[in-house]
Amino acid sequence: MKLASNEFMQASSAALLEEDKAQRRSLIGQFLPLARDAAASAYGDFDGLRAHLKRVRRHTMAHLSHYLEQFEEAAVQHGNQVHFVADAEQLNSKVLSICQAHSARRVAKGKSMVTEETGLNELLLKAGLDVLETDLGEYIIQQAGETPSHIVGPALHKSLAEIRQLFLDKHTLGDRDLETVSEVVEEARGVLREKFLAADVGIIGANALIAEHGTSMLVTNEGNGDLCANLPPVLIVCTTFERVLPRAEDAMALQRLLVRSATGQPQTCYTSFYTGPRREDDVDGPLETHIILLDNRRSDILASDYSEMLDCIRCGACLNHCPIYIGVGGHAYGWVYPGPMGSVLTPLLTSLEQAHHLPNACTSCGRCAEVCPANIPLPDLLRDLRQDESVQQLKPARWRNGLRLHAWLLRHPGLYRNLTGWTMSVLGLLGKRRGAFRRLPFAGGWTGQRDFPAPEGGGTFMRQYAARRRRGGKRG
């Protein structure tokens, strides 16, 4: 996917003006947190489960090579072919070469953020393959020629009316109403079924890799993942190495956290485990299976101060709870991963230089960290990235210098007192009648959108307090 994160400022301002979409986002921002909270409290000790998974995750990351070897060994025993690839290009060409080895023409894909990250579809299409997204949301945006706006609901930005029109335009099925959600879903299901049956290769992602069994776990609501995995003769699981967990029960803990945090459901419709190709007495299943484990800078993240970001289980809760994501929507972030998790991941997976606005799209309100099932301290990581931004001198110089000058002044109380005392007295007098300024020199960032409240008057607190003390200690 093309990276456009450095256009965040323009893109976000433009997004704020799209009233229709903004209103839908605001509803999402109200509904999904309520659903998540209800599911978390119905579970009972949800925070205990979070802490448990955190320990398991940290343990796994500390012994990563052990668990990856265990996974690989078990997976190979079941007849899978396991490939470790370093970057996007390697993943894409691996997939292409598997497709070509089978003279494949049609590929059916389940939802996979990893292949969005590597831009797999473009490559396969260029090579002449017919690539079909089968997750309803992914299918919708593929038909519309758009990119995902949310990691769980890629088409959450689209209204029913837009989707209806899209289907009427794209599906040559004659006259029909398509008035209701279920009619729309039925139509997509019908169209997709046909294509599943014709697919030569299925591609899916994974929510977890279970080291002890060499099994991958996939959680979906539509069952399309199972069809992609079982109907075509070849299955390719595209995922990243940090999905690995030691035991099946760890994957179940993750699943419990994931579904509740993502949609507020106690259980998704499908939780599937894929262990390998069809065995002799199996009635169905693929004949050949590949598991591709992508690195794409994740080893660097693991070795850095940002390693906790690898604990992310892609539930999307931090997006749904982030007022900035809800305000501007996912596309403004300019890449695959939006919201708080994206503002951390995008600079780490691409470069800070290409995405340095994103860590600033944060008020440190802490709501994301409060709900993150993986207990990732997102606001702290974002602050650390802002520090890196400063060290790498990517921040506008006037900001940096202003902040540093201010900090310097704070360490000189006498000077600070004089300067602020004088300034505030003048501002207090000037603003006395109206109480606020519409415009102030050097304060355009503030006064562009709001008035600047005038100081209360009478000088700073410290001056007034000192004067009262001089007058004989009567305070208050």
Add this chain to the structure above:
Amino acid sequence: MDKPHPKRKRSRQRRDVALMITCLADLMRPSVGFSAIRLLERAGCRVTVPEQQTCCGQPAYNSGEVDAAVPVARAAIETFEPFDYVVVPSGSCAGMLSHHYPALFEGEWHERALALSAKTWELTRFLTEVARLPAPRHKPLERGVTYHDSCAGLRELGVHQQPRQLLQEQCGVQVSELGQNQVCCGFGGTFCARMPDISAKMADDKLDNAVASGASVVAGGDLGCLLHLSGRARRRGLKLEFRHVAELLAGDPRGPGIGEGRE
């Protein structure tokens, strides 16, 4: 002979409290400071306002200029460590002292930061959990009040029910709750000037909820949020009055609200 019970003995003594005025109250709203002093004294504290204080260093810290924030934090630790308690009329500055200072240091300074952290209190928490106010002397506030929970107070310090309880006890006010009261108002320190459009949109959501609450006064515990919200309300021409909770608790506030003139 039994020794005097140490706890009981201490409760008869006046508590030695340093007021951290916060830079915004110092510069923009001195009455918050005077209200805080009045409240603390009524709750039986001896209040000192250390002269060397300036600001907690949050603007630099949150913007990633951490090395510039470190000496500011060190100066604040030195200024406030002689006192039994440090009380702050702001959740975000109190959070800075109690949560973020210790993370800035290692070794001896880390220990000193931890010691300061342990005695730092946000004002409304202090007045409900450490020193209690006597029954009010002023008459009940006959206004509709809504309350904005600022994020650092809410999430770092667990300030939510305390200001509501105090408003009830001291002013006879039952807070009319804001819809979406867990959501940030869009101030975020330098965020509000660096990303003004998004910040304004978040303020608008908050203000719409404030109008919908039916209250005429928006109270809060953090001047940053209140200045931002009142500035945006003025720009939109909304008739809402903004007050720091300390002003309401200390007695019938007569002067203009935040950002209002004397016309």
